């Protein structure tokens with residue numbers, strides 16, 4: 001699986017590059033096409049970073065990731 005650094009992830013925050021990525025439990029997910037992650041913002045959360053810990057704040061479970069295939073692994 002493609003290895004992605006924190007720096008590469010940080011640029012995919014919905015502001016600096018067209019792609020929007022988030023990291024969750026060591027894997028990178030692309031949410032560019034999601035209307036819920038427009039401009040990299042999802043409620044009070046920003047893309048381009050590891051949001052594993054923040055899932056506890058969400059009203060949903062990790063099931064929201066099931067429809068996405070990871071594009072890489074955070075190193």
Ligand code: HEM
Pocket residue numbers: 022024031034035036042043044045051052054055056057058059060064065067
């Ligand atoms: C205040 C915090 C949050 C709120 C209110 C929120 C709300 C929502 C809502 C309403 C949905 C629609 C689907 C559903 O409810 O099952 C959703 C989807 C999703 N959420 Fe959250 N969420 C929050 C935090 C997070 C965090 C921290 C993450 C990442 C760890 C996350 C990742 C996702 C993903 C990947 C989807 C699926 C998007 C899609 O299907 O296009 N959410 N969220």
